[in-house]
Amino acid sequence: MGFDVEAVRADFPILSREVNGKPLVYLDNGASAQKPQVVIDAITKAYTQEYSNVHRGLHYLSNLATEKYEGVRGIVARFLGAEDETSIIFTSGTTEGINLVAYGWAMENLREGDEIVLSVMEHHANIVPWHFLRERMGVKLVWVDVDVNGDLDPQAVMEACTDRTKLIAVTHMSNVLGTVVDVKTICQAARARAIATMIDGSQASVHMPVNVTDLGCDFYPVTGHKLYGPSGSGAIYIHPDRMAEMRPFIGGGDMIREVHKDEVIYNDAPFKFEAGTPGIVQTIGLGVALDYMMGLGMDNIAAHERHLRDYARERLDGLNWLNVQGHSAGKGAIFSFTLEGAAHAHDISTVLDKKGVAVRAGQHCCGPLMDHMGVTASCRASFGMYNTTDEVDSLVDALELCHKLFA
Incomplete structure (x- = not known):
C-alpha cells in the first residue's frame, strides 16, 4: 500500500510509552489524535x-x-x-x-x-x-x-x-x-x-x-x-x-x-x-x-484504515456477547459497542484502561443518536493511521477479560 505503519508510529513519541505497565494502545482518536514529532x-x-x-x-x-x-x-x-x-x-x-x-x-x-x-x-x-x-x-x-x-x-x-x-x-x-x-x-x-x-x-x-x-x-x-x-x-x-x-x-x-x-x-x-x-x-x-x-498520502491512510476496519470487524463479530452499533458496509474504522448484561460503558472502559487500551465511554456528544438506538452509553474504539492489527488483538483480549468479569 506504500504505507509503513511502523515508520509512522516512530514519528509519534507518545506511542512508545506504557500505561498501567502495559504498552499504550491508543484507540480514542475520534476524540483527539496524538501529535507527530514534526508538529511538536x-x-x-x-x-x-x-x-x-x-x-x-x-x-x-x-x-x-x-x-x-x-x-x-x-x-x-x-x-x-x-x-x-x-x-x-x-x-x-x-x-x-x-x-x-x-x-x-x-x-x-x-x-x-x-x-x-x-x-x-x-x-x-x-x-x-x-x-x-x-x-x-x-x-x-x-x-x-x-x-x-x-x-x-x-x-x-x-x-x-x-x-x-x-x-x-x-x-x-x-x-x-x-x-x-x-x-x-x-x-x-x-x-x-x-x-x-x-x-x-x-x-x-x-x-x-x-x-x-x-x-x-x-x-x-x-x-x-x-x-x-x-x-x-x-x-x-x-x-x-x-x-x-x-x-x-x-x-x-x-x-x-x-x-x-x-x-x-x-x-x-x-x-x-x-x-x-x-x-x-x-x-x-x-x-x-x-x-x-x-x-503520507490520504489515499494510503484511507487504505490502511480500511484494512484495520475489516480486521477489527472480523475480530469483534466473533464476540457473540458484544453489541456493536453501526454496520454500514463502507464505514470508517470506528466501533461503538456495549456488552450484554449490566456492565456500564464506564466500567468497561476502566477495565480496558488497566490493560493499556484507551477508548472513549459515554454518549460521545450524540444524544439524539443514543435515543434513536435505545442506548444510554457505549464504549468507542476509534482507529487512526498509526494503529495496527496487533492493537486490534489487544482490544479483543481486553474485551474478553471484561466479559469474564461482568458476565
Whole structure:
C-alpha cells in the first residue's frame, strides 16, 4: 500500500510509552489524535525562535510569523480541495466553524418558520447552534433517521426538505457509527433546490481524501486536534457565494479596516471573519500536521484504515456477547459497542484502561443518536493511521477479560 505503519508510529513519541505497565494502545482518536514529532518541533520552534503577533507588525519576527501563519491557508485549501485559499477561514475547531455559520450566515438569511434538516447522528456541535436559532428565531429543526445499519439515505434527507428548508446540516462521517454519508449526492440535490449545505468534516477529513469542490458543499469545517495537529486549531471552507451573504460573527481587531465613532468599515474576507489575535502557533502546527498527512498520502491512510476496519470487524463479530452499533458496509474504522448484561460503558472502559487500551465511554456528544438506538452509553474504539492489527488483538483480549468479569 506504500504505507509503513511502523515508520509512522516512530514519528509519534507518545506511542512508545506504557500505561498501567502495559504498552499504550491508543484507540480514542475520534476524540483527539496524538501529535507527530514534526508538529511538536514546529510548535517549540515557533515559541522559542519565531514568535510574534501577526499582520500588524513591520519588524522581522512579525513578518516571519505572518508568512508562516498565512501560508497555512493555502495548505488547508490544498488539503480540502478548495479552489481559492480566501475561502478558508481559520477557527479554533469545528465547533467555532459551525457557530460561525449559525451566527454569520443563518441568522442573516433565515426567518421564523424556516427549516434546518439534520440527521439523528449529528454531534452536539452540529445540533446546539441550530437549537439557538430555534429558541431565538423560531427556526424549525427537521430530523432524519438512519436505517438499521446506521446508513443515512440521501433521498430521505431530500424528502424531508420543503419549500421552507434553507439549510441541510449533516456529518460526513459519524463519530459514533463510523458511517460515511454520501454528502455529494445531498449537496448536488440541495444546490438544485437552492438549499445551503453545512457538512461536518471533523471525522471524514482525518480518514479519507476530501475535495469540497467536488462535493459541492457550501460549508465544511474541520478540527485540528483530530488531524494530528494542536488543540485550539481548525478551519472552515466557505463557498464564495455564501461568504458574500455573511456578516461578521465576532468583532475586534484585524477584521476591520477603519473604526470611527459612527461607522465601522470591515476588512475583506477571510480576515473579516477572524477577529482578534488568532491561535498563531496552533495554526502553524496545523499546517505542519496537514503537510505530514499529505506527505503520507490520504489515499494510503484511507487504505490502511480500511484494512484495520475489516480486521477489527472480523475480530469483534466473533464476540457473540458484544453489541456493536453501526454496520454500514463502507464505514470508517470506528466501533461503538456495549456488552450484554449490566456492565456500564464506564466500567468497561476502566477495565480496558488497566490493560493499556484507551477508548472513549459515554454518549460521545450524540444524544439524539443514543435515543434513536435505545442506548444510554457505549464504549468507542476509534482507529487512526498509526494503529495496527496487533492493537486490534489487544482490544479483543481486553474485551474478553471484561466479559469474564461482568458476565
